[in-house]
Amino acid sequence: MRPAILNPLFAETATLKGVGAALVRQLARLKLNRALDLLFHLPIMAIDRVQVDHIDESLVGRPIIVVLTIVRHDAGGPRSPLRVRAVDGGGQWVDLVFFGQSGAWARAKLPVQEQRRITGKLDRYGQTLQIGHPDIALPGEAMGPMLREPVYPLTEGVTNKRMAQLAALALARAPDLPEWIEPSVRERQGWASWHDSIAAAHALTGEGKAKDRLAYDELLANQLALLLVRRDTRLRRGRALAGDGRLTGPLVQRLPWSLTAAQTRVLGEISGDMAQSSPMLRLLQGDVGSGKTLVALLAMLVAVEAGAQTALLAPTEILARQHFASITRMLGDLPVRVGILTGRDKGKVRADLLDDLAMGRIDILIGTHAIFQEAVDYHDLGLVVVDEQHRFGVAQRLMLASKAKAPPHLLAMTATPIPRSLALTNYGEMDGSQIDELPPGRQPIETRVMAVERSEEVIAALGRHLAAGGQAYWVCPLVEGSENGDEAAAELRAAELKARFGPTVGMVHGRMKPAEKDAVMADFAGGGLGLLVATTVIEVGVDVPNATLMIIEAAERFGLAQLHQLRGRVGRGSGRSVCLLLRGPELSETAKARLKLMRETNDGFRIAEADLALRGAGEILGHRQSGEAAFRVADPERTAKFVAMARDDARLLLDRDGGLEGPRGQAARVLLYLFERDAGVALLRSG
Numbered sequence: 110m111r112p113a114i115l116n117p118l119f120a121e122t123a124t125l126k127g128v129g130a131a132l133v134r135q136l137a138r139l140k141l142n143r144a145l146d147l148l149f150h151l152p153i154m155a156i157d158r159v160q161v162d163h164i165d166e167s168l169v170g171r172p173i174i175v176v177l178t179i180v181r182h183d184a185g186g187p188r189s190p191l192r193v194r195a196v197d198g199g200g201q202w203v204d205l206v207f208f209g210q211s212g213a214w215a216r217a218k219l220p221v222q223e224q225r226r227i228t229g230k231l232d233r234y235g236q237t238l239q240i241g242h243p244d245i246a247l248p249g250e251a252m253g254p255m256l257r258e259p260v261y262p263l264t265e266g267v268t269n270k271r272m273a274q275l276a277a278l279a280l281a282r283a284p285d286l287p288e289w290i291e292p293s294v295r296e297r298q299g300w301a302s303w304h305d306s307i308a309a310a311h312a313l314t315g316e317g318k319a320k321d322r323l324a325y326d327e328l329l330a331n332q333l334a335l336l337l338v339r340r341d342t343r344l345r346r347g348r349a350l351a352g353d354g355r356l357t358g359p360l361v362q363r364l365p366w367s368l369t370a371a372q373t374r375v376l377g378e379i380s381g382d383m384a385q386s387s388p389m390l391r392l393l394q395g396d397v398g399s400g401k402t403l404v405a406l407l408a409m410l411v412a413v414e415a416g417a418q419t420a421l422l423a424p425t426e427i428l429a430r431q432h433f434a435s436i437t438r439m440l441g442d443l444p445v446r447v448g449i450l451t452g453r454d455k456g457k458v459r460a461d462l463l464d465d466l467a468m469g470r471i472d473i474l475i476g477t478h479a480i481f482q483e484a485v486d487y488h489d490l491g492l493v494v495v496d497e498q499h500r501f502g503v504a505q506r507l508m509l510a511s512k513a514k515a516p517p518h519l520l521a522m523t524a525t526p527i528p529r530s531l532a533l534t535n536y537g538e539m540d541g542s543q544i545d546e547l548p549p550g551r552q553p554i555e556t557r558v559m560a561v562e563r564s565e566e567v568i569a570a571l572g573r574h575l576a577a578g579g580q581a582y583w584v585c586p587l588v589e590g591s592e593n594g595d596e597a598a599a600e601l602r603a604a605e606l607k608a609r610f611g612p613t614v615g616m617v618h619g620r621m622k623p624a625e626k627d628a629v630m631a632d633f634a635g636g637g638l639g640l641l642v643a644t645t646v647i648e649v650g651v652d653v654p655n656a657t658l659m660i661i662e663a664a665e666r667f668g669l670a671q672l673h674q675l676r677g678r679v680g681r682g683s684g685r686s687v688c689l690l691l692r693g694p695e696l697s698e699t700a701k702a703r704l705k706l707m708r709e710t711n712d713g714f715r716i717a718e719a720d721l722a723l724r725g726a727g728e729i730l731g732h733r734q735s736g737e738a739a740f741r742v743a744d745p746e747r748t749a750k751f752v753a754m755a756r757d758d759a760r761l762l763l764d765r766d767g768g769l770e771g772p773r774g775q776a777a778r779v780l781l782y783l784f785e786r787d788a789g790v791a792l793l794r795s796g
């Protein structure tokens with residue numbers, strides 16, 4: 110049960126004074142549905158105004174507050190604005206300028222010969238000083254504009270003033286909450302109480318300290334939830350799965366190469382966990398092309414040897430199909446039954462498959478999230494492998510566990526390495542394994558950045574590559590703001606390249622029918638197509654070792670992790686690979702830095718750290734990681750700064766300070782509900 114002290118914050122916005130149905134709808138556009146949402150809807154900056162008696166040139170461009178005497182009204186025309194001439198105490202003329210207001214309105218608001226307190230930004234128009242659409246108040250009015258005004262993220266129909274009022278209403282409901290932070294931590298950081306901090310974060314006072322504390326609170330809630338999940342999993346009895354090598358042995362023997370030392374070590378860590386009865390929670394990290402898929406397959410075979418079923422969850426249909434194809438190929442005639450289930454399998458095929466699964470006639474099930482829907486029953490699920498994990502959150506991971514009689518072992522794999530701070534926030538309940546070595550013989554991918562004006566040269570080089578029997582990818586970017594712009598761009602580009610190179614050009618994008626996509630992918634993998642024009646649907650996992658040229662159009666529009674992942678589609682065989690990043694004419698500093706780093710390094714860990722550091726306020730936790738780390742206050746910078754501290758604090762609370770039963774634990778319960786850490790809250794409910 111949610112602590113009653115939080116009830117006023119969880120009430121809907123409609124319960125706030127003066128908030129009607131129309132405003133409720135407008136606020137909902139910003140996902141502001143409850144007082145709590147308004148409370149955490151923090152201003153992003155402040156306007157600092159100067160209050161002056163006299164206006165002069167030096168103030169142009171600044172927001173000011175000044176008392177003026179109204180002198181004359183000049184009616185506006187259809188094209189020209191309404192101008193109200195006014196003068197300050199020293200005789201300086203200023204025009205107050207309005208578009209779309211009537212003369213009558215202006216005469217009522219700004220009567221000639223009277224004084225008004227005017228607030229707005231001072232501009233110059235030719236020789237004239239002017240203020241456009243100022244705030245107007247009586248000189249003596251108490252509730253005038255503030256010298257320091259917080260600026261909120263807004264939506265149409267809700268002014269900043271209104272948002273500030275709403276914030277004030279939400280703040281008025283914010284109770285004093287018990288302290289959940291370890292006292293010595295709070296003292297060392299010089300943090301105020303939660304209540305004072307949230308108030309200061311709205312007033313933008315205290316140089317970010319208030320926001321630091323709130324971010325810490327959020328990270329603490331996150332770490333507590335993860336540790337609770339971890340503890341709960343550890344306490345449950347799963348099933349010990351020990352293999353006998355009858356499947357893994359022959360498979361490894363048959364490979365044309367041997368496992369890398371890192372693959373062998375990681376496999377040891379995984380099978381060591383699986384041999385225990387407490388369920389494995391392990392995150393497998395390894396750079397693009399380091400051979401995670403094979404490790405996963407071997408782990409699954411260990412489970413099959415022990416008589417259990419396993420499931421491999423892929424983030425996209427393309428990947429699921431590809432895993433199915435490559436796994437059945439690798440298994441050859443080994444006695445392992447593999448099935449595939451995605452959202453598009455319907456009717457009898459699906460019914461038969463579900464039946465086989467429930468009867469234990471399938472050993473390995475591969476698929477998209479469809480494999481964990483309500484209707485899917487396993488006979489004896491012992492191991493779940495989640496590939497390219499970062500699109501699945503803790504909540505989903507818990508849901509997986511509920512599918513088995515005994516909680517299954519869980520192995521998660523990330524597409525690219527992730528920085529430690531993100532690993533802690535997103536996978537903090539897991540142990541980690543790293544493949545820190547690429548298979549031998551790989552040549553580093555050569556990366557070049559080229560201006561888009563040179564695309565003719567690039568296309569000529571592509572032509573030579575194809576003529577020599579090479580294969581290549583051409584990736585088109587996502588077009589911002591248009592519903593299906595990226596597909597349109599890919600279609601256009603594909604048509605152009607087809608006209609040039611003929612039927613060797615194929616295309617895939619997200620809007621194509623799955624069967625069409627499969628056919629094109631299979632054709633490319635089989636060498637029937639030389640060039641694949643694609644959107645980012647090929648971003649993760651696609652494995653065609655013969656493709657050694659990657660061209661990425663408008664590379665500046667991609668994030669670093671995404672570029673690294675895309676580039677990782679080449680350099681998968683022993684041939685020399687090249688990645689060409691085509692860039693547009695205008696690059697932001699961040700984009701420049703990104704492309705430079707891509708040119709300089711192939712090291713996924715370095716790229717991941719830089720990615721985090723480079724993301725500005727506007728690019729917080731790009732779409733890719735956002736699934737899990739849906740933080741309200743903890744931006745990447747604060748996360749990097751505080752997450753390890755929050756981790757220690759959470760551990761201390763659970764292990765030494767009496768857990769959730771002690772006095773600090775009671776406060777921590779409030780914290781978990783405040784930040785809606787559902788996984789943690791669910792455990793509180795059940796335990």
Ligand code: ADP
Nearest residue numbers: 366367368369397398399400401402403548652
């Ligand atoms: P990722 O870690 O990106 O998922 P993959 O598992 O797709 O990497 O492996 C990349 C390529 O390397 C595949 O073609 C795979 O067959 C190959 N590979 C995997 N392990 C080895 C190894 N030990 N030696 C040589 N090639 C390997």
Ligand code: MG
Nearest residue numbers: 401402649650
């Ligand atoms: Mg992979």
